[in-house]
Amino acid sequence: MTPRQRLVIGLLCGLVAGAFWGGVFLAPKLLHAFTPLQMTAGRYLCYGLASAALLVSSARSVLARLTLADWRDLAGLSLLGNIVYYVGLAVAVQIAGVAPASLIIGLLPVTITLVGAKPGEGVALRKLAAPLLLVAAGVVCINVAAFQTTAGIGVGRLVLGLLAAVGALATWTVYAVWNARRLAATPRFNSHEWSLLTGVVTGLLSLLLVIPAFLGAAPHVPADWMLFWGVSLAVALGASVIGNGLWNAASRLLPLSLSGQLIVFETLFALVYGFLHDARWPLALEAAAIVLMLAGVLWSVHLHRPSAEAHPAE
Secondary structure, three states: OOHHHHHHHHHHHHHHHHHHHHHHHOHHHHOOOOOHHHHHHHHHHHHHHHHHHHHHHHHHHHHHHOOHHHHHHHHHHHHHHHHHHHHHHHHHHHHHOHHHHHHHHOOHHHHHHHHHOOOOOOOOHHHHHHHHHHHHHHHHHHHHHHHHHOOOOOHHHHHHHHHHHHHHHHHHHHHHHHHHHHHHOOOOOOHHHHHHHHHHHHHHHHHHHHHHHHOOOOOOOHHHHHHHHHHHHHHHHHHHHHHHHHHHHHHHHOOHHHHHHHHHHHHHHHHHHHHHHHOOOOOHHHHHHHHHHHHHHHHHHHHOOHHHHHOOOO
């Protein structure tokens, strides 16, 4: 595979993963009658069951390749990148709203690049400074808009929601860098197998949430439970099984200095879904944030073109 092919395929994988991941931000809105802990348990129980079902045909071969270190890292990655992250995201969306939560977590292109970029890999950070500043400027715009459009939400609750989003940002940054490094060091498994193994371990960990999430919880009518499990299954299959598998593929094809930037597609799709759900157009600051973030990532893609790397200024 040529460098250009790796770039194009990696970009497509990141784009489609973002489209699936964007729906994650809408789920807490649709399931507003349920708690963040219930949503987390439901989603990852479904993810675990779906992953186990898809892994059945190759289970013997895959399990034979697993080491104790693999199990340890899968547990850590599942806890950080799935359970802890999703609790923070659900709290942020339910309190602060889709737009503020998605745009704070939209800082992931900046944080992953800063934390994960290594000298000699991809493009130097000094060359990415301007694109990253555009992404950061977009986040500033949406935070200003958040405090202008959250009527009826106390400042204390809004701050709590934004802090939950910051916590989700931090945990997924660690997950993304750790997972990318682990994939690079683990050629025994392809991207799909690693995603399914993560799903199985996440499903097992989610069993620990079942009792605190559902015991003594507020009662719901059957229609609410049907919606709950339907949304949980859709998010599990779309965002977790398909989205995570595509993200793993992008992580293997692209350097972290670029793959981290592709998280912006999750943010953009989340905003689109949120605007559709609220039946409104983006406000001026929200539109400016979208333009700034998209411009920053496209600039970064331009800097990572194989021709640019292969033919430095003469």
